[in-house]
Amino acid sequence: MNSLIHPLLALLLAPLLLGIINRTKALFAGRTGQPLLQAYFDLAKLLRKGAVYSETTTWVFRAGPIVGVAAPVVAIALIPFGGIPALLNFPGDLILFAYLFGLMRFMTVAAALDTGSAFEGMGASREVQFSALAEPALLLGLAALARLTGDLSLSGILGSLTPQDWAHAAPALALVTAGLLVVYLAENSRIPVDDPNTHLELTMIHEVMVLDHGGPDFGLILYGASLKLWALGAILTGVVLPFHDERLWPGIVIALGGMFGLAVFVGVVESSMARLRLLRVPQLLVAAMVLSALALVLLMR
């Protein structure tokens, strides 16, 4: 029964992460900012709306948002959280984890291309290019963790990681953390890779692909994005804060603290640096890949 706690927490609290990021940014900008629960209000509003579909689109366009929520939900079911085992686990589920996001991306890109718009094609091309570089970074990072713990499931990896590992394998874990952090920012379309707040369609990556979605579909996309933010954040938190407690609640509180802390960190990053030039984004992602690979090499000795 306990293993249901994490999926439920994620489904419930994921949009809150967006609120925390926005409030952090507002604080830096000297503004009051939108309410902490704004993402929930937006979702409620969008779900009440009707949807408009272009005549040139097909079922692919409508399937995009649905897969966009289903994939991260399954991914979350694979992640242990604050000492609670994951709902599902089997050896090698980390590959499934990585490719669930691949599936999500494939459907978003397919839906974008389905509209036939030049903008969306441009966004799709960027998304695919960048994720082709982000994916190896994620997989190599997970491989390094698997090597360290000698386990091939996410539950096994994050379950057996302890603060002692940080004592004897600090360099490798620090490299993995840095690599995963870049993947986390890139995959979730945050600065310095993408700007989620921009209104400039020519500079967008993720946002431009979903311009033609409206109403409940767009609500699903927003919700799916916040679940993705949660899922990748949960992996990072699991690596950085590997505290396991006998009791249930202290572990959950620490893990939730880590999630919210990560959201604050994203807010700080977005407040203190500009977006990279699009041409430079691959360099950042390759750097993340190198960091993860280096961690793996360090652990191979």
Add this chain to the structure above:
Amino acid sequence: MTGENFAVLQNAQAIPLSAIPVVAEQEFRNRVLSEVENGARLSAFFGSPQPCEDSAGPSQGSSAAKRVRLYCVLARDSARGLAVLATDVGDTYEALTPDCAQAHWFEREIAEQWGVRPEGHPWLKPIRFHASYRRRNPERAGDSALHHDAWGRSADAEILPGVTDYYRIEGEEVHEVAVGPVHAGVIEPGHFRFQCHGENVYHLEISLGYQHRGVERALIGGPDRRTVHFMETLAGDTTIGHAVAYAQNVESLAGISVPLRAAVLRVVALEMERLANHVGDMGALANDVGYLPTASYCGRLRGDMLNITALICGNRFGRGLVRPGSVEFDLRPTHVAELRQRLQAAYRDTKNAVELLWNTPSVLARFEETGVVTADLAEELGLVGPAARASGLQRDVRADLPAGFYREVKMPTARMQTGDVYARAMVRWQEIENSVGYVLDCLEVLPAGTVRAEMRELRPESLAVSLVEGWRGEICHVALTDARGRFAQYKVVDPSFHNWIGLAMSLRGQQISDFPLCNKSFNLSYCGHDL
């Protein structure tokens, strides 16, 4: 220099029409080209109908073949003067553009307005998408003979903005991206066509005209009670700039000058307009690269600057402040103190916000080497304002061709060399610093006295040119009066008219994702161009 070849005058001066040499087409072409060769700029180049057309028919007289008079106003920055020349043309003339790229946009305008075809123009397309001014009502019998259209469109043809032959690059991997006229932000309408290879831009074509209101036509017969309101809304963010340019024209035609106190207040208002817009632009540039702190602070500080203008005249954009012969709102002594204190506070905050930009490597990485316009290119295209100064050109009406209070107290000119987004941002910042200092100095020396001069009748059959360095660059107004001293024609050249082509050229070889940033670094006016 070549005084006898041109009518020579100062900024904000009127001369009789009879003093302007009207030469043959070929002679006109040669003289203008050699003058441009020697460093002069085209400030205005426009057509004006000859009176015979309206009063008499086409069948009468020998002048039927030469119905449009072209006026060319050249700015000689180094000689601190203006030169005017005219020629009469028929339905075609030999285009200047192949030998003088500055004329490119002007000749398209002449073709569109007067149905005069510049032969040999390499890029002859409409710019505002309106019918020729020499079109006659097709329902009135016998009038069709008077219809002139550079593209041979019939008198009742429907002309839709943005519908034209765009330059296209063919090829397997080349694709076209069309942006606008409806944009994602709350901005003015304009259509942009990119020819791209992946993320690289080969060519950008800009098509405007969606905001065309026919202001120049509405000004004919003025000045009347509406005229100044047209001027203040030519480009809403340049209210003071255009109002001052207009006021200077009327004053020189009336042979009056405003009292010194009014001249100082105009300069203060003009610099405050520059400050508000430059500060807003710094924030907008930061916003476009996703750099939050400067974007947020400058958004507020722009409001502070606008409120200072509101302190002077009650309107944040300075509407109602400048009138021919006067400024309508005098500054009370208590206001002088408050203005100074508010400006110093706003400047302090702006300095903090803007210095964040220069100290953030990720911001500089976006600004530097983005959207480069070389000095040669800027010179060739005849760019004006901060965009020209960022490319290393010494070009500032306040210093080169000063009028009003700028004649009394010199304004330093900001300059950069690199011509990229960074240079355009840096020039703005330097101008913010200069303007704050200038306004504070002006308040220091604010002379006592009245702010109103007595208005007189305008001189008939005259031409007046007025240049003002608005925050975007050189604003040029040319007024021609008829026998009764009313406007026979009123030509407005907004700085955007010169600079849109600069934006298009700056995008060549750039990443398409850098377009919004380049666009913001120019920050041109759509309605100022479309008139």
